[in-house]
Amino acid sequence: MPRTEHEFAVTFSRRGHKDGADYLVGQVTSDTWVRFAEYELAKSVFHRFGSRVGDLIRIALSVFAVDRMARRDWRRDSGGSRVIRLSVNVTDTDFWRDATVIRLLIEIMELVGSDTWHFEFHGCEPEFDYLYTDEGSAPRVCMYSGGLDSVAGLARILHQDPSPILAVTTGHQALQRRRVIEHTARLSARYGADLRPIIPRAALVNPPEWKRQEPTQRCRSFLFAAIAGAVACAEGSSEVMVLENGVGAINVPLMPGMAVGARTTKSSHPRFLRLMTDILSGVAGRRIDYVLPHRGRTKAELVRALAEDGLSEVALSSVSCVHYPVRAAAKQCGYCPACIGRRQAMLSGGINEPNGTYQYDLFGQRQLVNAVPNDKLDALKANLLHMEDLRELEDGGTPDWFLQYVLGTGVEEHAESLGPWADLLRRYRNEWLELISLGRSRGWRWAHWPSPCVAA
Amino acid sequence: MAENETLDLDHRNSGRWRILQKTIEGGARPEEVAEELFRCLITAVKRVVERIPLAEFLDAAKRNDEDALANIVRYRCKDARDYAELLQQAACVNRDASSILDSFLRAIVRAMLRRIQVRVDWPTSARLRLARPAIESLMNGPIVALVRKVAAHPDRKPSLPPRSAEQRQQDHEKLLLLSLRHKER
Numbered sequence: 001m002p003r004t005e006h007e008f009a010v011t012f013s014r015r016g017h018k019d020g021a022d023y024l025v026g027q028v029t030s031d032t033w034v035r036f037a038e039y040e041l042a043k044s045v046f047h048r049f050g051s052r053v054g055d056l057i058r059i060a061l062s063v064f065a066v067d068r069m070a071r072r073d074w075r076r077d078s079g080g081s082r083v084i085r086l087s088v089n090v091t092d093t094d095f096w097r098d099a100t101v102i103r104l105l106i107e108i109m110e111l112v113g114s115d116t117w118h119f120e121f122h123g124c125e126p127e128f129d130y131l132y133t134d135e136g137s138a139p140r141v142c143m144y145s146g147g148l149d150s151v152a153g154l155a156r157i158l159h160q161d162p163s164p165i166l167a168v169t170t171g172h173q174a175l176q177r178r179r180v181i182e183h184t185a186r187l188s189a190r191y192g193a194d195l196r197p198i199i200p201r202a203a204l205v206n207p208p209e210w211k212r213q214e215p216t217q218r219c220r221s222f223l224f225a226a227i228a229g230a231v232a233c234a235e236g237s238s239e240v241m242v243l244e245n246g247v248g249a250i251n252v253p254l255m256p257g258m259a260v261g262a263r264t265t266k267s268s269h270p271r272f273l274r275l276m277t278d279i280l281s282g283v284a285g286r287r288i289d290y291v292l293p294h295r296g297r298t299k300a301e302l303v304r305a306l307a308e309d310g311l312s313e314v315a316l317s318s319v320s321c322v323h324y325p326v327r328a329a330a331k332q333c334g335y336c337p338a339c340i341g342r343r344q345a346m347l348s349g350g351i352n353e354p355n356g357t358y359q360y361d362l363f364g365q366r367q368l369v370n371a372v373p374n375d376k377l378d379a380l381k382a383n384l385l386h387m388e389d390l391r392e393l394e395d396g397g398t399p400d401w402f403l404q405y406v407l408g409t410g411v412e413e414h415a416e417s418l419g420p421w422a423d424l425l426r427r428y429r430n431e432w433l434e435l436i437s438l439g440r441s442r443g444w445r446w447a448h449w450p451s452p453c454v455a456a
Numbered sequence: 457m458a459e460n461e462t463l464d465l466d467h468r469n470s471g472r473w474r475i476l477q478k479t480i481e482g483g484a485r486p487e488e489v490a491e492e493l494f495r496c497l498i499t500a501v502k503r504v505v506e507r508i509p510l511a512e513f514l515d516a517a518k519r520n521d522e523d524a525l526a527n528i529v530r531y532r533c534k535d536a537r538d539y540a541e542l543l544q545q546a547a548c549v550n551r552d553a554s555s556i557l558d559s560f561l562r563a564i565v566r567a568m569l570r571r572i573q574v575r576v577d578w579p580t581s582a583r584l585r586l587a588r589p590a591i592e593s594l595m596n597g598p599i600v601a602l603v604r605k606v607a608a609h610p611d612r613k614p615s616l617p618p619r620s621a622e623q624r625q626q627d628h629e630k631l632l633l634l635s636l637r638h639k640e641r
Contacts, residue, residue, distance in 0.1 A: 076535060080537070081535070081537035106530070107526075110526075110530065114537055114541065116530050116531065255567060255570045255571055255574065374577070378574055378575075381573075381574050381578070381581070382574045385570060385573055385574065385581075388585070400549070400559060400562075400563075401563065401566065403549050404545045404546060404548065404549050404559065404563065405545065407545075407548045407549055408544065408545025408546070408548040408549070409545070415549075449578045449581075449582070
């Protein structure tokens with residue numbers, strides 16, 4: 001049975017809104033549009049975008065919209081892979097029709113979404129004439145989601161060097177804007193830094209009902225990276241910082257073989273960042289790198305630094321949960337892989353979260369921990385079993401599964417470069433072992449599960 | 457769980473893997489688990505041979521032609537993208553057909569046993585962990601034989617080991633039962 005095929009032609013125009021601002025609007029289907037608050041960029045980035053940068057934004061918005069509209073059919077393809085044909089209007093057709101550029105786009109989509117994309121570009125007149133000067137002041141630019149890695153990662157950067165930073169968030173989540181503004185204000189105050197949040201919102205207008213949309217949304221990472229890249233282009237910056245910790249960036253699958261298919265996020269994966277660097281550098285006509293300044297750190301190490309700087313409160317106000325907000329209570333679920341990773345990092349990093357933060361508490365009071373139903377334990381169990389896998393990295397070992405994953409997904413291109421990643425994962429495993437010991441002393445039922453092999 | 461995915465126990469074509477899970481939950485000996493696991497593996501390879509141009513893939517890997525490998529996964533696989541990507545990862549660290557297939561089959565075994573370990577209750581999971589070395593050791597010979605067979609004829613589907621009529625009937629009933637339960641869910 002062939003894979004599901006989807007075809008979209010997205011055409012963009014600029015439209016005024018009742019609030020008086022200009023939006024970039026792309027018609028995705030006869031009923032649905034993608035709308036981007038480009039005035040948020042205009043008012044924050046006082047420099048001119050080149051036409052290719054404008055094109056990159058249109059393409060990324062189209063990908064964001066189509067990724068949500070084109071549902072994966074897991075019954076037809078066990079990897080959930082789709083074939084997507086996308087046509088977009090751009091101003092610089094010569095550039096975008098170049099075989100190397102198309103290939104880069106295809107490889108990016110393939111990596112983040114496990115899909116096969118076909119791109120077609122049609123010409124249109126340039127419209128980006130509303131911004132001011134040509135040369136930016138080259139501040140630093142980072143991608144900022146409002147999650148724990150963003151907060152802790154940015155604090156770490158500012159701790160070392162408080163020179164100006166633009167924190168770029170592509171708003172797509174409830175309460176995200178308020179959270180980001182609050183974080184950046186607190187970090188600015190703590191480090192005396194000129195930290196400016198830029199939060200343009202991207203949204204589908206009149207989308208299909210939620211259950212008819214594709215929930216995985218793996219390709220949205222391309223939009224987030226592209227918008228931050230556009231800011232770096234306009235401001236004359238030479239790099240875009242991605243604030244993910246090293247363990248999260250390479251995202252070694254909790255279960256072997258999990259890194260194939262579309263349900264594993266690769267939004268900070270080193271190969272994704274290399275591909276984005278290539279495409280953005282082509283767009284800008286100069287080298288702009290996406291970099292992972294915390295590739296050598298675990299999440300807990302970042303959290304510890306945050307706590308030492310007296311910023312525990314900011315960490316507590318960040319959100320990591322993939323299910324957030326859980327109903328009206330605006331709680332994090334407590335059992336998804338992201339919540340498990342967050343709680344491990346907070347505890348190992350020395351920040352105690354108050355009771356009631358999570359819908360299910362797997363790391364708190366004994367009675368609550370031991371009352372969590374079995375069907376909410378899969379992610380925790382997968383993490384504990386993962387520690388058993390990571391044990392194979394002890395004593396300098398490089399097991400086949402690790403080699404295949406790291407080289408096969410392009411984390412590194414040569415086996416000789418794996419050492420620092422293995423060291424990082426060994427430290428990460430040690431953090432978990434300490435947490436398991438803590439759990440045993442506190443009477444957490446699950447902490448008694450791991451085999452001697454894990455807990456040794 | 458949110459990140460539970462591919463080569464998935466929940467997929468409608470994973471009935472045989474779910475039988476393996478039931479076998480393990482029923483406290484089967486390593487020999488019985490290995491036998492059922494091998495049947496699962498053959499079913500998986502049949503699926504791969506049906507959907508991925510394996511001969512072309514192995515030939516491109518031998519030539520170290522990464523573009524050709526990527527194009528096969530991108531444009532030539534009818535579906536089963538998860539298996540294709542796993543195969544591609546195996547080809548990143550191996551060149552000859554036998555090593556790639558060996559690595560690929562062991563990765564499938566590892567992946568599916570781990571999925572089952574996560575799915576079952578903790579005592580069963582712990583029991584499976586203890587039994588794994590024995591199971592993997594029992595799987596060595598059959599995997600090597602299967603690799604040899606597939607490497608020699610990459611476009612030919614391997615056949616399942618013969619079973620008695622009674623065993624076939626039991627298999628059929630188990631699959632039917634699991635299918636009904638799967639639909640109910």
